[in-house]
Amino acid sequence: MIELDDIDRALITALCEDATQSAGALGRAFGLSQPAAWRRIKRLRDAGVFEPRRVDLDLEQLGFGVTVYLGIKLATKGRVSLEDFERAVAAIPEVQTVQHVLGLYDYRLRVVATDLPDFERILRRRIMTLPGVGNVEANVLLSEERLSGPL
Template structure:
């Protein structure tokens, strides 16, 4: 589906997402129009899903990140859907992942400090539907957070 020129475009854009379409095309050795058509094709195919800003939550005062591993009470037929819908409504939940196995869902939660986290946990997390068990892992350091693909 992707050829070498598509991969080159993606590689340069991942490395420097602030490049204008013209600059990106110049780096890739193609015209701006051709690069724009290739980018549009990759967007239409769902390969490129958007370009956004990366925000340093700590710089905005969020000093605590906790990963919650949650096992749901699967005796209810709608447990996953109801839980996910409710978890999406918690603004401090920055990531939701589902798994196969003992752990069903993982939530990443950010908070300003431990007092704020306790408030979120008591008022928002523990009220989510169908929770059977929760294990909390407090993040100490982020060693690697890379979303770029090896193209």
């Protein structure tokens, strides 16, 4: 775990609000030189505080109008390894996240589809044929609000 001071926390907050800000602009905002701000950001990145950079896509604009969260209970954990299930589910492009969870289900998947018939096709042909799949519960996402800012 990395030790953070007030400037580190302020940099994290500012980058969460707008990750495109330059080290120079951040330095000016927090009374640092551009190299000093860059070194702090690099230290935070190297310590794993920031996830690798990625682009957040607007799924609706790309034609994915349905998001479904699936709870999956494996039928028999002894006969199929968790690694086999995880490897197989990771090969399905419509599955956006795979979470191994504790509780009623063994896994929680976030699946995107163009519409409900497309989701049904994905469920029948891809999800239900995965090794070890037992019970499946689907929850269709109706709306989503993003929480802004860092923890």
